[in-house]
Amino acid sequence: MKETWIRRLRPEDLDVVAALNTEAFGGPDEAAITRRLHADEDTLLSLVANRHDALVAHIEFFRILIDGQPSGVGLGPMCVKPEVQGRGIGEALVRMGLLIMAGRGESLVFVLGDPDFYGKTGFSAEAAAPFRAPWSGPSFMANAINPGAPASGELTYPAAFG
Numbered sequence: 499m500k501e502t503w504i505r506r507l508r509p510e511d512l513d514v515v516a517a518l519n520t521e522a523f524g525g526p527d528e529a530a531i532t533r534r535l536h537a538d539e540d541t542l543l544s545l546v547a548n549r550h551d552a553l554v555a556h557i558e559f560f561r562i563l564i565d566g567q568p569s570g571v572g573l574g575p576m577c578v579k580p581e582v583q584g585r586g587i588g589e590a591l592v593r594m595g596l597l598i599m600a601g602r603g604e605s606l607v608f609v610l611g612d613p614d615f616y617g618k619t620g621f622s623a624e625a626a627a628p629f630r631a632p633w634s635g636p637s638f639m640a641n642a643i644n645p646g647a648p649a650s651g652e653l654t655y656p657a658a659f660g
């Protein structure tokens with residue numbers, strides 16, 4: 499078996515994934531968002547990375563409404579266990595998630611995060627700039643993964659984001 503592999507999150511993983519988020523972010527906020535996304539059935543895709551029989555990374559994708567239509571996707575929270583950061587696990591999770599979302603016909607993914615990290619997988623602040631959201635600036639990015647994405651609009655996030 500490979501040392502590190504990616505699979506879908508199972509309901510019984512949630513406590514471990516919440517603890518992983520709290521450890522990686524140094525606080526409980528992202529764990530709470532993850533739990534709420536699942537409780538509200540607002541997630542589109544949840545992946546985890548397994549390494550030596552332990553979960554070491556997690557990523558969420560959820561629905562964002564654009565002008566009231568279910569035409570956007572949000573990425574986050576995502577995290578990698580501190581002792582295995584910097585080995586490509588985070589980038590692999592993003593790439594696999596984007597591949598699955600593109601395969602489902604989704605066209606536009608938004609994220610709020612580090613431009614140096616998300617810029618490697620096609621996200622840019624320029625692509626997000628025409629959209630109105632609760633946030634803006636260089637950390638607010640978008641990635642067009644299929645043709646036909648809306649060019650602008652107002653974003654509505656799930657209740658988990660407050």
Ligand SMILES: CC(C)(COP(=O)(O)OP(=O)(O)OC[C@H]1O[C@@H](n2cnc3c(N)ncnc32)[C@H](O)[C@@H]1OP(=O)(O)O)[C@@H](O)C(=O)NCCC(=O)NCCS
Nearest residue numbers: 522576577578583584585586587588589610611612614615
């Ligand atoms: C951010 C995070 C998910 C990245 O995961 P990772 O497995 O460590 O990242 P990778 O090893 O796949 O890195 C891929 C590339 O991004 C770079 N990178 C990773 N984390 C970065 C960061 N925080 N800032 C800038 N660049 C970063 C790496 O140097 C690497 O670049 P390279 O290919 O030129 O070497 C992880 O560090 C983490 O969980 N951090 C704490 C929680 C967090 O900030 N989550 C994201 C919130 S949006």
